[in-house]
Amino acid sequence: MGTKGQLVTDPRAAALASKAWPYEEARKLLKRYPEGKPARNGQPAPIIFETGYGPSGLPHIGTFNEVLRTTMVRHAFQAMSDAPTRLIEFSDDMDGLRKVPDNVPNQAMLTEHLGKPLSRIPDPFGKFESFAAHNNAMLRDFLDRFGFDYEFISSASQYEAGVFDDALKGVLRHYDAIMGVMLPTLRKERAATYSPILPISPKTGIVLQVPVEVVDADLGTIRFTDSDGEVLTQSVLGGQAKLQWKVDWAMRWVALGVDYEMYGKDLIDSGVQSGKIARVLGGRPPEALIYEMFLDENGEKISKSKGNGLTLEQWLDYGTQESLAFFAYREPKKAKQLHIGVIPRAVDEYFQFRGNYAAQPLEQKLGNPAHHIHNGAVPAANPPVTFGLLLNLVGVLGAGATPAQVRGYLANYVDGEITPELDALIDHALAYNRDFVAPTLVRRKPQGVEVAALERLDRELAPLPAETSAVDLQNIVYAIGNDGGFENLRDWFGALYETLLGSSQGPRMGSFIALYGIDNSRKLIAEALAR
Template sequence: MTDLRDAAMTSKAWPFEEARRVLKRYEKAPPEKGHVLFETGYGPSGLPHIGTFGEVARTTMIRRAFELISDIPTRLICFSDDMDGMRKVPENVPNPRQLDAHLQKPLTSVPDPFGTHDSFGHHNNAMLRRFLDTFGFEYEFISATEFYASGQFDDILLRACEKYDDLMKIMLKSLRDERRQTYSIFLPIHPETGRVLYVPMKNVDAAKGEITFDDEDGREWTLPVTGGQVKLQWKPDFGARWAALGVDFEMYGKDHSTNTPIYDGICRTLGVRPPEHFTYELFLDENGEKISKSKGNGLSIDEWLTYASTESLSYFMYQKPKTAKRLWWDVIPKAVDEYHQQLRAYPGQDAAQRVNNPVFHIHNGNPPESRMVVPFSMLLNLASAAHAETKEAMWVFIRRYAPDASPETHPDLDAAAGYAVKYYEDFVRPTKSFRAPNDQERAALLDLAGRLRGYDGAVEDEALQTLVFSVGKDHGFEPLRDWFRAIYEVLLGQSQGPRFGGFIALYGVAETAALIEDALTREDAQSGG
């Protein structure tokens, strides 16, 4: 542990870099509250998406990194701003028009269109927690509705009354002229309609802790800011939440980055030191557009888990958080295989290498052994060549390739075989496009089939890769990658794949020869030859 801690103090892995920044906050004295508080915020205006998971996953990685370099206790809070008014009806819910009458009501006052929870906010909170629990995160969940109504926010709200003019100065600098005329940091909840009102204040009484305003019909109301009758606008709420909870670290997406001075200014004005920040780049969908909760574009957590393990998703989240990443189906196989490559490397690494290995952060310093003796990309090619419809069909080939492997002894491989069949059926098979070989390719493929028929060497990846390589060289392919591209396009209907020698070892020498002969026969029949 000492070696790891020493290595962590100089590691350039981003979780340790962030953890050291948090630790520096308390280099002179430990926190008065007795712990370091990490927070993630969540706006439940739509169904939780994969970016929300990424925020909690990454924050957890930093929290665990902090725990390695410091003995100060930690907490992680997941805060849901479910008191926010529903500004528009999400497109991806049942019977969306039924929600039109509830616009501007707090999300916890909007009926649940799915009919399973007390409100739409409660439904989306439950979805978020289920997703997070799937990954075993340790966190405390706080609902803004409960936080306001229970009085836990009262002290900060009363302080906001006292500092109203100063807080308004911070906010008004960031607003257009027309917005300034009606803006207030306070949003009253209408006592009759229950809607969140965006109206200017006629008076803020700091002594009484009350606000006075006219509603949209011109009627005057006076309400206490405490007890959940008033909420803060979302930007002031961000900084006020930091102050109320004593947050030490929060990360958020690049789209929030211009608001950082506002959040910090609000927190300082309320008398509390702002937390450390980490701004990450956004996830993009198939078309390079930002993922949106209301649109439902991009991958969901459930969709990723249909085709790959939770750990592969965590690996994807670890990689280059300050780089925008396309989050679409085709990133899954690469994430799976790279994750297992890192797992296999871990046992032979020293402390400095281990704390820089993604699996250290995914598994909190205790990564499991990889039993994936067949890469996921290879399993996809196997599913394609064997027309496998079940993972049991895949195991016929896997057992021959790795006689000591079984679903019981290699559960990660067993799961991956099932994922590969499903992924192949849904994404590979519909896009397969076989092409006819040219004369050079046909001659080389016939030669390869013949050499495989007569092959009596070791059925091993490297030996068979050498054989394939030799055929391409003998037939004058330059560069040789053109030869391998031809193999995949003619035999499997795709332009690339894993090392073909490994595929032959897995699929079978005679079976691969037959696959080549069948492909050439098919092309002959189609061309009328």
């Protein structure tokens, strides 16, 4: 509501007032530049958003979430301001390979190149000029698949082309101040060999973790001891060195003019130290949202080495892309359990918010997750059945159910054609049921008052025409539960789910009976009573 109960109808005013987290984040950028970002070369300077990627592995669900959430903040800012924006996806492909990943071929070859920049190691897949180039290509394909609007920049391209040369000279000029930031945060053993600059050995090509001496900051030269004991004087420019992680992050912020970058709770300390270094270099750290990490179903932190997480591919096998975006949107500052079991609920909750969108006033629309998932272009129609109802249908049909069978049942329930979106939901439901539901279904024998209630339900269904509405069927179910001697309706519905569907939870039974068919539903009741 607007002032004194008036509805807000101006989109920009509504965005400026919205409490949805993307708008709250975007307002940080308005406060960052109260007079607008200073122009460059007479042209409006863009607000720069950045996300980072470590190309030692393939893109994953965390990569998707970070780019998606940052894109949502970018869109929110664009709703408030006419300033130009850019989203940079930055690949840290100058990092040295510390460990050979378990899921790639040619492990012996990679072992020979440990310590070298990822951009200078052969591609174990034999398709690209380097290991980093392979994973960078996978990243771009990944982002393009989801339609993200971004600019790709690789660390190696910036170092080797000299784009970072001035920033590297700045690091050398402020070497002592940067050491003053970092040394108090390090253990004694680490502090003894720490250097913000990591020279690359001209002999082995390995990124060296050795102390360095600044020879000439203006020329960009340093002195260090190579791995064979020889003392060398070498330039840090043109890709002959890289920076330690926290210094590199700060340098990148300053060199690229980054205004916004979100990162996980595990990088809080890195963000603090990099922010201090950015100021030492004469820059300003970006605005940031620090998001919580995902947990597994046991509430433990997800770990790649443990394999206790959920992959992007798994989610998209069993749920829609929009449902994943919905899951990512909700409460980014709160730890959430990420496992197979959350997918069905995310699918249905996404559609619930989407279905409410059209009738909402503007300020409520801006707080609706569907608005941010679709950048305001929210589809008008929802599928005629919930994902939960589809799961119950295919659960009754069994693990061998086919898409054609499900479409056959839907044809009697749905007005009009089965849309591509509904068709995709059928495939997701079949896959989810086959892999996770069917092996767990156990239909128990009805007991006590449940027997009489099921018998009455069968009698009342018997004379009904096949086209009886879901609402009328639901009213019958309710009436039987109210009159059947149950302590509460929850017990009656629980009995229906457990005896007819083999599950502890289920759909509105009126909708299920209408979809599955009255005759088929009576067969389920007969089987339960005969059990």
